[in-house]
Amino acid sequence: MPYEYVGPAEILRRVDGVAGRPVRSPADLDEWLAERRDERDEPFTFVVDGDGTLLIAPRRSEHVACAGGRPVLAAGEIAFDGREGRWAVTGVTNQSTGYCPDAGCWPAVAAALDRARVPHPGGFTDVFVFRHCPCCGELNLVKDAHYVCVFCDADLPS
Incomplete structure (x- = not known):
């Protein structure tokens, strides 16, 4: 893909x-x-x-x-x-x-x-695991399987 x-x-x-x-x-x-x-x-x-x-x-x-x-x-x-x-x-x-x-x-x-x-x-x-936050749109690097946006604390897609 x-x-x-x-x-x-x-x-x-x-x-x-x-x-x-x-x-x-x-x-x-x-x-x-x-x-x-x-x-x-x-x-x-x-x-x-x-x-x-x-x-x-x-x-x-x-x-x-x-x-x-x-x-x-x-x-x-x-x-x-x-x-x-x-x-x-x-x-x-x-x-x-x-x-x-x-x-x-x-x-x-x-x-x-x-x-x-x-x-x-x-x-x-x-x-590395990357996720865009569905709330603020910022890119996050997921660490230790902690799927929470570091910018706005919203849950990130798993």
């Missing part, structure tokens, strides 16, 4: 093309990470586009810019380690407040990584 962008409209208006780098092979990942030696200590932004391709961008990039404003099959943050001479995913989440993907998007992430032949942990290393 594709996820539409649900973040601030002003961020979407600034999108100019697809900012994410496609990763279709280990060589694609090697090349991109070689250009980012100073950034490899923190996770990167990623999306899986509508064709099932992994796109990655620097961490402070907006997911919607990474995706070129298009719907995605998954979005979050991803970290890599290359100590064994080959890059592998060491951390991957669904943390994207622009798309708010649920944990059910993992199969799209796994398929994209498998096609690119990038080893991964087999599931999200951290899962």
